[in-house]
Amino acid sequence: LEPVVRRARAAAKLAILTDETNTPAAVARAFLERGFEDCSAWVFEHLGGADERRVQGRLSEIAEQRFADLNVFVLLRDSASPLGQSFGQPESAFAHRDGMITKAEVRAVSLSKLRLRRDGVLWDVGAGCGSLSVEAAGLMPEGMVYAVERSGDQVALIRRNLASHGAGPHVAVIHGEAPGAFGSLPDPDAVFVGGSGGSLEAILDAACERLAAGGRLVTNLATVEHLAAGTRWGSDRGVAIEVVQVSVSRGVGIGGLTRLAAQNPVFVVSVEKSP
Amino acid sequence: LEPVVRRARAAAKLAILTDETNTPAAVARAFLERGFEDCSAWVFEHLGGADERRVQGRLSEIAEQRFADLNVFVLLRDSASPLGQSFGQPESAFAHRDGMITKAEVRAVSLSKLRLRRDGVLWDVGAGCGSLSVEAAGLMPEGMVYAVERSGDQVALIRRNLASHGAGPHVAVIHGEAPGAFGSLPDPDAVFVGGSGGSLEAILDAACERLAAGGRLVTNLATVEHLAAGTRWGSDRGVAIEVVQVSVSRGVGIGGLTRLAAQNPVFVVSVEKSP
């Protein structure tokens, strides 16, 4: 059902002809598993026939029912869905733990360094609250994001943010620890490492091995030691590394004046796998 | 022919049924005027009939010929076209005069602040070499960019960059001076001011008046005086302004070491028109 799911993600309204294998229940389950919201649906049985019947319900209700062999299955997506362009959101657009979110400007630069393809596969490693995954999904309407995160609390936030931005069907959430969790994922053509939990080199090695030729890996580093480890990793592996330090100050209103409040600088380190 | 052009922009292959008004020549001319590359085309006359005829040529050649009333007109776009996602390009991807280009990271942040809609209308004022226009076009596949630039040299660079990135049909180039040149443009829902040539306030006023409700205007300011003028403009007009200073240093290899080379800081100032 994967091709159906892919095409369905971007649609506000859907009509699907079902058969004896891909029944309305099977399709509904596939959609729910792939992060679709539990939207309204209709099943039209025996259309135009004597037994014509119309069943209305949420996806989760259709998933429990049996129908005739051939049906027209109609979905009406919720208003927040499907995912539009969400590039450029402020931090306040995402549920997150205080301070535990990539700042909007650094997110923008990191996304630019990833050079995402519209139909690419991105791994978002140490996805945190999922803000980069959501924005990346908007830039990859025919692609797929895999958000790997080891913290259960953060995984819960990712799911909330995917739902509120209509990004659920575009992002698969993997609750697990990198690099072990990479095993089951399809090969990426872009990898973002937002957090490495002490395993930076191992994650870089594992991600780069799986990365498609010509693909890009980008990581955000906030400490001197990780920056050093990243550049050393590059020279040890003979990989050309691009280092960019991004420092942003934001104007804050204070009594009619605009004070510049600094955010902590972040090193955005990028690698491009030789084609 | 506007709806046809819009849909055609994103297509690698096109088949169009022509009639007595929208002849192959008329369609070809429309495509060329709207920035399509001069790609290969075929006209199939009297398909399946006794007079069936196949004519091959460049768009510019078809534009000079006459055909039967009804034809199938097929276009095969060049390899660089149509426009893919081009977000994240380095400066070297664009023809430009030395130093006269928005740096990649500042471009990324500026684009993020614009919060472009996939089907929106963007004015790129003081478009320079057109790098932001090109990347914006990639983020607005169903939208339209209007690049306003007063310098003839820069306009020539814009056209070169549009062509090399397959962005021609997505970007209309206006060789003229802002704000006067705004008159003929459709209302924008996003405006970027990359250069103001001494008319910052007039440009902000004119652009904001035309800006759609809820739309965003973003400008890059490099001097203390322009920053002051921008914030004063905001407080004079009662408009809430977001100021962000972006400072980027790039790692430069030097004898096996990575020196941080600073780029000049840029103030990215954003306004959102009240809905």
Add this chain to the structure above:
Amino acid sequence: LEPVVRRARAAAKLAILTDETNTPAAVARAFLERGFEDCSAWVFEHLGGADERRVQGRLSEIAEQRFADLNVFVLLRDSASPLGQSFGQPESAFAHRDGMITKAEVRAVSLSKLRLRRDGVLWDVGAGCGSLSVEAAGLMPEGMVYAVERSGDQVALIRRNLASHGAGPHVAVIHGEAPGAFGSLPDPDAVFVGGSGGSLEAILDAACERLAAGGRLVTNLATVEHLAAGTRWGSDRGVAIEVVQVSVSRGVGIGGLTRLAAQNPVFVVSVEKSP
């Protein structure tokens, strides 16, 4: 007694011959008024004579007593005094309200821009907790600092910091509002404006008028509007202004790693009066 006070400031031990006008009590009062700590002192009367007498006490006690016409008056300064080099102190070396102190690095740059003379006169306007006054005093061992501050709370902190750094005799504290408070001060050859309380232009005008030819005025500006006002002031008055933006990030230990924590950027604006 001014010349005596000047020379006495830098001395750990002092012996002064007193006469009928400049009695031990008069000298003691002069020292206390000029910010000397209430140190131990001895008065030796009729030295070598039959009536030889030695009186020991704090300066404040000597100030209340009468002696013979000619005496040797000895002072033994406290250990923290006299003022040594204090350039390079961290913020923690000064009592201050949270966040209300010029950061050490910006203080260093500001002091450098003042190009203090060892025997110069500095006005420290909006002196805050007095950290710059203290460090400036250390760089001007034969000079004099005038710290102007309108807040009573801050004045109390200045006095505490002068005492703890042995800078009392080098810094006169003026509790008042600039520029009105300038009236009674000797002409400066250096002026630092750390805070302007909404009267930036008036303070710059008044200070520059009094500034010695070739003297320097330096101000720290944290807001976009003050920066604009400063540069406009310069161009309105035909004064060449040097603008420097200083951004500092400090390494902060976190679990064996060194995270870079940004301080807010400060604009250090300098003017040199034409000779």
Add this chain to the structure above:
Amino acid sequence: LEPVVRRARAAAKLAILTDETNTPAAVARAFLERGFEDCSAWVFEHLGGADERRVQGRLSEIAEQRFADLNVFVLLRDSASPLGQSFGQPESAFAHRDGMITKAEVRAVSLSKLRLRRDGVLWDVGAGCGSLSVEAAGLMPEGMVYAVERSGDQVALIRRNLASHGAGPHVAVIHGEAPGAFGSLPDPDAVFVGGSGGSLEAILDAACERLAAGGRLVTNLATVEHLAAGTRWGSDRGVAIEVVQVSVSRGVGIGGLTRLAAQNPVFVVSVEKSP
């Protein structure tokens, strides 16, 4: 003659009683060796006697002559000498190879981190053109600076800058490579490492071993790898390190506007030896 030299450095005029060992020639040679300018001098022989004689000449001339056993030897220092406060000089105040000079603001911060004592001993390692040595000398009127530099070209620039700032007697120039060149130097209570020529760890080790208890070592690092080496050195040795990144942008006039031009960021790393 060291005590005489020390006291003489700060004096504009000097009168020295010479004896049969410390003859005018010996004193003149000592002064010249210690970096005094070749100033005017007078030798008064047999003062008040029948053989009274006055000899005038440059120091270098006196150094070649013989006099009576007891003389008054008078020196009149040149106008640029002796060294005044030179803290806060722009780069243009120092002869230097293009770009090869610590920027004024970074120099100011580095000097502040050294917390120089007025009578301290500073090693300036990789002294370059000597700008930091000169300014440090001004802050250490009773102290001594040892400038270590391996490049002959740079050593020549140091000498020129010492002479033009009257800092010669305060700074001993050692043409040699660190850490080998440290052998002959007195123990420092402050060390600045401006350049390490690939021997950063060895220099830090050697300097720290010789550093007085409570003394400070400060280094400027411009590359990611040296920053990493510095922090690793600290953690390997169990030494607490203070890291500060200093980013400065300077206003540059351009057509009546003030553009901010960024200087490359520098990491100022400091260590304080436990007392």
